[in-house]
Each structure stands twice: as C-alpha cells, then as structure tokens.
Amino acid sequence: MRESRFEDLAEQVYRALREMILTGELVPGQKLVQEALSERLGVSRTPLLAAFSKLEKELLVELIPRRGAYVKRLSPRELLHLYDVRLRLEPLGAAEAARNLDEAGRAELEAAFAAYRACVAAGDAARVRVADFEFHGTLMRLSRNTILDRILSSFAIVLSSNQRGLMKPMEKSLAEHEALVAAVLRGDEASAESLMHAHLAEARDAAAVLAEPRPGASAGRS
Amino acid sequence: MRESRFEDLAEQVYRALREMILTGELVPGQKLVQEALSERLGVSRTPLLAAFSKLEKELLVELIPRRGAYVKRLSPRELLHLYDVRLRLEPLGAAEAARNLDEAGRAELEAAFAAYRACVAAGDAARVRVADFEFHGTLMRLSRNTILDRILSSFAIVLSSNQRGLMKPMEKSLAEHEALVAAVLRGDEASAESLMHAHLAEARDAAAVLAEPRPGASAGRS
C-alpha cells in the first residue's frame, strides 16, 4: 500500500491554525482575514478555504457567509454541553485503552504522562494546558477506537482552548491523572472508566455553574 | 442580527453530496471525480473541494492525497465503534429532550414519528432508513444540546448509510420508537434514556458480531 507521505497544503494549514488556536495565538472572536492569513502562512487562499471548512466542523471556527471566518467563542452553555459529551465518551475510551494496552502503548502513555508531569512541575499553566490535551489524546488513541479518537480529538481541543479559568488546581489534576494511568497500566477497565468519569465530572460541574443563569440558592439540592 | 440568508455553494454542495450518500446514489468505495461532479452539480471545483473537506470530517468521505476523494466504506470494526459512541450519546440526548420539551417540540416530535410510521406502513426499506435518520435527528435537536446535535447529525448519517443488512424487523423498531416517543412526551427522562439505550444496544450487538474476527463457539458465554 503506497499511502503516499504527501500532505495537502489544506491539511498543513488546518493543523497550523489548530495549533495557533490551542496555544492562544489566535483568540476566540478574532476574525480570520483570508489574505492576511494566507500571506502569513505562505499559501494561497484556496487551501485556506478548505482548512476553514474542516475547522468549522470541529467547532473551532465559525463561518459566516459573506462576513468571514471567526475563531469560535463558545457560550457557557455550549461549553457545558461539550463537557457533557466528553463525560460520556472519555470514560469509554479509558476503559478500552485499559483493555487493549500493549507494550508500545504502555510506553506511549508513560511518556505522555511524564511530559504532563514535567509541565506541572515547571508550573507553566499554558504548557500544562497543552500537555493535558496531549495526554487525553494519547489515551483516547490507545483505546484503538478510531472513531472515538477522531471525535474527541476534534472537540477536546475546543475545550482546551476555552478552559482558561476553569482549570482545577494543578496538583489535584496531577494526582487524578496519576491514578488513571495506574488503572490503565494494570488493565483495570472498570477503575479506568470511573476515574476518568470522576476526573471530568468536576470540570463539567464547574462549567454548569457558569452556564446556569440562576446562581441563586447556592445551597440547592444535591 | 442580520444573519443573511445567503448560503455559499460549498454548503449547498456539501448538503447535496450528503443527501446522495444517504440515499445510496453514491455508494461506499466510489470515487468522486472532481470535474465530473462539479459539472453535474453546476459549480466549479473550488466549492467542491471545501465540501469534500467538510465531508471528510464527518467520515462520509475519505480524502487520499493525490489520489482523490472516495465515499468512505466503514470497516465492520469502525461501524461497531460508531455504534459504541452513539450508544453513549443518544440516551443522553433522549433524556435532555424529555426534560426540555415544549409545545413546539412536542409537535415536531409527533410529526417526525408520524412520518416514520407512514414509511414503515408503506414497507419501503429505503425510505424507512431516511425517516429513521430524521426521527433520531429530530429528537437530538430537541435535546437543545446543540453540541450533541451537531456531533450526532455528523456521524449518525454514516451509520444510516451503512446499516443495510443490519436493520432489525420494522415492526420491532416501530414499537421501540413508539415507547420512546411516549416517554419523551410525558417528560420521563429516565425512561427515555433507558429506552434509547435498549433501542440502540441491539443494533450495536449486531454490529459487534460482524466485527468479531472469531465467530467460532457461537454458543459462547453471556
């Protein structure tokens, strides 16, 4: 099979923009002017247009006809909804990763976790955000569920690029990741699933607070 | 807000191709030759390219650099993985629809169900497939979870266009839909969720059988 190592400009541009959004070089709400961007990236507007279409499907960009492309700014509601989705899917991925782990996967997971740990140690919030994204992505890739992986890598990045101010204390997050890695490494599907669920549920609840229009009765039920 | 009713050709082409894939006019594995398609649709290759990019993100099309675009043929494994995802997300959507239903939603749901029922009565398998897709889509839209809706409407169509041979008896499916509609209409979140889960679990299991490489020991455990 000659898959050809060739890669479209559209694909390269797509990845470049994605990266710029994740790192915060492009911020939500910002307009993406075609000519300016294409000049900056050294390509024509044609591949840029295709990249916009990809990004739009991933909720990273909003395409308004005749008005232009904008880095999408998620509403608090949308952010919550996205967490709801992630909360359902990532535990599945963690369980499947635990079931399907092999030697190569073990090494990959350990490497991703080590990188994450290093960023936490360095105390650089921006890099932690990226490393966290990579860690979750690695785990989902190891699930060997290519569909799940594609969906999550499409949408998880939106969260990562929006979760400023929603991040829990680094040490807590690190401890949770550590327990999760341990469960996956020992092939404990059930624990991996529930640990991932717990890990995400807190973030989801924080997002829910932001999304709720009525913050009153803070001592509400359950 | 002037959202402008303008729609670009890329979007129209995207929808046209989607429709052609769902109805079976374009079949999995088929090559999508740019010039032929653009002539047929009466547009240039530029918007076609953007449409391909969108469709690729939805798993409906596979883009192989320098080789062309093909209607994606899902492997039995991918089909199973997609059902696994749907099995996690649609019950959530059904529950949220039950919670958020209003008068307009009630009417919409009843209309979608009636259309589905009519197709079943007519006994036309192809139209049932489309109506089933529309029914599920309506329900997910009614969840008011726009993210969930977007994800599922992106990927559910892949299933619909691949589920030939995987469909359960129409009467059974109809009865399940009917119970589901009743639960949603009376705002019973828990029932809606579990009914949807049961409804999809069977299809998932059928897909699992296809995906398993070892059909041996057919009287296996569980």
Place this chain on the structure above:
DNA sequence: TCCAAAAATATTGTATACAAAACATAGACC
C-alpha cells in the same frame, strides 16, 4: 456637531488556468 448618503476600499465567493503527479496505453525487449 452629528447624522445620512455616496463613493472608495477591502474582502469574500467563485471560476478558471496551469503545473505536477497519477493513471492508462502502447510499444520494445526478453
């Protein structure tokens, strides 16, 4: 001074043109 209309400018949407790669066909050689 502020607002409205008109002109000028910038930006998008789309078609087309052209180069490079993939594919098909035919001829040469074993």
Place this chain on the structure above:
DNA sequence: GGTCTATGTTTTGTATACAATATTTTTGGA
C-alpha cells in the same frame, strides 16, 4: 506471450483573476 518502459492522457493541487458583497471613509446637509 508476458513484463517493463516510455509516452500520452486524465486528474489532482494550487495560484490567480474577477465579480459581487460588505465595510470604511468621505462628503454634504441639517
């Protein structure tokens, strides 16, 4: 006769050109 190579054709990838719409600036009036 079959396989390999060379040539021609098709198809893709990308840039560019041009028309239509949106935005900004200017100008004239109240």
